[in-house]
Amino acid sequence: xxxxxxxxxxxxxxxxxxxxxxxxxxxxxxxxxxxxxxxxxxxxxxxxxxxxxxxxxxxxxxxxxxxxxxxxxxxxxxxxxxxxxxxxxxxxxxxxxxxxxxxxxxxxxxxxxxxxxxxxxxxxxxxxxxxxxxxxxxxxxxxxxxxxxxxxxxxxxxxxxxxxxxxxxxxxxxxxxxxxxxxxxxxxxxxxxxxxxxxxxxxxxxxxxxxxxxxxxxxxxxxxxxxxxxxxxxxxxxxxxxxxxxxxxxxxxxxxxxxxx
Amino acid sequence: xxxxxxxxxxxxxxxxxxxxxxxxxxxxxxxxxxxxxxxxxxxxxxxxxxxxxxxxxxxxxxxxxxxxxxxxxxxxxxxxxxxxxxxxxxxxxxxxxxxxxxxxxxxxxxxxxxxxxxxxxxxxxxxxxxxxxxxxxxxxxxxxxxxxxxxxxxxxxxxxxxxxxxxxxxxxxxxxxxxxxxxxxxxxxxxxxxxxxxxxxxxxxxxxxxxxxxxxxxxxxxxxxxxxxxxxxxxxxxxxxxxxxxxxxxxxxxxxxxxxxxxxxxxxxxxxxxxxxxxxxxxxxxxxxxxxxxxxxxxxxxxxxxxxxxxxxxxxxxxxxxxxxxxxxxxxxxxxx
Numbered sequence: 001x002x003x004x005x006x007x008x009x010x011x012x013x014x015x016x017x018x019x020x021x022x023x024x025x026x027x028x029x030x031x032x033x034x035x036x037x038x039x040x041x042x043x044x045x046x047x048x049x050x051x052x053x054x055x056x057x058x059x060x061x062x063x064x065x066x067x068x069x070x071x072x073x074x075x076x077x078x079x080x081x082x083x084x085x086x087x088x089x090x091x092x093x094x095x096x097x098x099x100x101x102x103x104x105x106x107x108x109x110x111x112x113x114x115x116x117x118x119x120x121x122x123x124x125x126x127x128x129x130x131x132x133x134x135x136x137x138x139x140x141x142x143x144x145x146x147x148x149x150x151x152x153x154x155x156x157x158x159x160x161x162x163x164x165x166x167x168x169x170x171x172x173x174x175x176x177x178x179x180x181x182x183x184x185x186x187x188x189x190x191x192x193x194x195x196x197x198x199x200x201x202x203x204x205x206x207x208x209x210x211x212x213x214x215x216x217x218x219x220x221x222x223x224x225x226x227x228x229x230x231x232x233x234x235x236x237x238x239x240x241x242x243x244x245x246x247x248x249x250x251x252x253x254x255x256x257x258x259x260x261x
Numbered sequence: 262x263x264x265x266x267x268x269x270x271x272x273x274x275x276x277x278x279x280x281x282x283x284x285x286x287x288x289x290x291x292x293x294x295x296x297x298x299x300x301x302x303x304x305x306x307x308x309x310x311x312x313x314x315x316x317x318x319x320x321x322x323x324x325x326x327x328x329x330x331x332x333x334x335x336x337x338x339x340x341x342x343x344x345x346x347x348x349x350x351x352x353x354x355x356x357x358x359x360x361x362x363x364x365x366x367x368x369x370x371x372x373x374x375x376x377x378x379x380x381x382x383x384x385x386x387x388x389x390x391x392x393x394x395x396x397x398x399x400x401x402x403x404x405x406x407x408x409x410x411x412x413x414x415x416x417x418x419x420x421x422x423x424x425x426x427x428x429x430x431x432x433x434x435x436x437x438x439x440x441x442x443x444x445x446x447x448x449x450x451x452x453x454x455x456x457x458x459x460x461x462x463x464x465x466x467x468x469x470x471x472x473x474x475x476x477x478x479x480x481x482x483x484x485x486x487x488x489x490x491x492x493x494x495x496x497x498x499x500x501x502x503x504x505x506x507x508x509x510x511x512x513x514x515x516x517x518x519x520x521x522x523x524x525x526x527x528x529x530x531x532x533x534x535x536x537x538x539x540x541x542x543x544x545x546x547x548x549x550x551x552x553x554x555x556x557x558x559x560x561x562x563x564x565x566x567x568x569x570x571x572x573x574x575x576x577x578x579x580x581x582x583x584x585x586x587x588x589x590x591x592x593x594x595x596x597x598x
Contacts, residue, residue, distance in 0.1 A: 053493040077499030084494050090345040091489055104487050104498040109480060
């Protein structure tokens with residue numbers, strides 16, 4: 001298997017049901033991969049299994065060829081950055097303090113944050129256009145502002161692999177591109193970026209590759225041009241899709257209600 | 262930014278205030294003593310009666326207030342971080358209900374003839390022991406109820422604690438309906454919380470629990486910080502979430518059980534103090550340490566007030582902390598940023 005991160009015959013889930021089942025894919029290094037699928041297709045569970053927070057029932061997740069379970073906890077925490085789909089702060093917390101938590105795997109148990117930690121926090125906030133609310137409480141922010149701060153938390157850890165669950169949710173068009181650019185930058189510098197979405201335009205604009213997830217396993221995988229096709233999309237989402245070539249070879253997808261179903 | 266305001270500066274302020282409160286606690290009482298006599302008595306010099314009052318009565322009582330107040334606030338701070346619930350309180354885990362049951366069963370069995378009054382050495386030790394056993398039994402039941410598939414479920418822990426406390430009250434009412442009125446009265450006095458039973462032995466025992474719990478909780482400060490992001494995200498940051506939760510649960514329970522065993526049920530310290538401290542620092546290393554100091558200060562001051570307000574009569578210190586605590590808590594809630 002090539003690539004930093006891969007899954008072989010992965011099964012994971014909650015309770016009696018396997019939400020992800022028989023998922024096999026190697027995520028290409030240096031590329032942005034979109035996980036596309038319906039609500040409940042298993043995208044979030046898959047990301048959690050890749051991040052090592054949902055117990056793997058069968059199969060293996062590999063990081064650098066090693067089973068993730070064998071990678072020391074701190075090393076895995078430094079290598080993998082995970083953005084959950086939703087987050088509600090339990091206690092008041094300032095944006096900068098939250099972003100600093102992203103540095104946890106790099107910090108000693110007791111010491112104050114190092115200059116490097118603080119520099120990473122500032123850079124991440126600035127990259128997410130969130131510097132001006134660094135000293136604002138998360139509870140006082142709009143959904144989109146909060147989302148950018150949460151993304152900055154992941155970026156501040158400087159992980160080689162980013163696992164982002166709906167990173168573009170709640171974002172206006174400008175900030176959506178800001179996030180897309182941040183993902184692309186990580187890929188261009190040798191990172192591995194995996195994100196989930198059910199928004200086709202985010203996938204077509206943001207990703208190099210796509211994995212279409214249906215029923216917890218791979219329906220199709222390949223480049224954006226190979227996967228965002230009319231037959232595959234209508235099979236995946238149960239809608240009619242119209243795909244036209246767009247700028248830079250990125251397909252432009254428009255969708256409508258399903259025909260003849 | 263709030264988290265980088267120096268927590269140690271607040272620590273120094275609290276420590277100085279605590280020192281002052283301790284002096285006041287040694288000076289005030291049914292017998293008025295001059296400051297220089299108190300200081301001499303602390304060193305074992307001067308009138309034998311004064312030495313006995315200061316070294317055997319007032320000093321253990323003041324130190325017990327420090328340890329009980331600190332333990333309750335520390336337990337509350339750890340528990341709020343563990344449960345992710347700012348309303349968590351040390352008694353939530355069934356500790357108070359279990360301790361009350363243990364104490365009442367102990368007294369029905371004839372351990373300890375009275376509460377808060379110096380009886381024999383065995384009596385003085387037997388009831389705290391019964392309270393401690395009752396508290397630990399309740400904590401065990403709550404912990405088993407909250408475990409699912411080898412994991413400690415935070416929401417279940419809350420519910421499980423509430424249910425066990427309710428069950429304990431039912432058992433208490435059942436047992437009390439058999440008791441004679443005088444026992445009921447002394448029991449209620451214990452329930453309201455009192456530091457009157459302070460002995461050097463109690464101080465020594467409690468300081469062991471506090472030292473042990475601090476040693477368990479302080480290394481978890483980073484984990485508590487990360488838990489603010491939720492258990493799953495904390496795990497991706499390299500935190501051993503289950504181990505942190507279990508350790509925090511055990512340490513917080515031990516602290517509360519030991520405090521209840523020696524001082525009865527003193528409310529609001531564990532709830533109020535961490536809330537107030539969170540205004541100053543939100544990073545848990547500072548939060549835990551400042552909570553301990555703040556809890557100690559609050560209880561020493563409350564105990565002085567309990568003795569001084571209607572002297573020579575003594576009010577229950579639990580009534581004072583609740584009288585101070587409830588309005589203070591409401592003010593904190595209203596002024597929430």
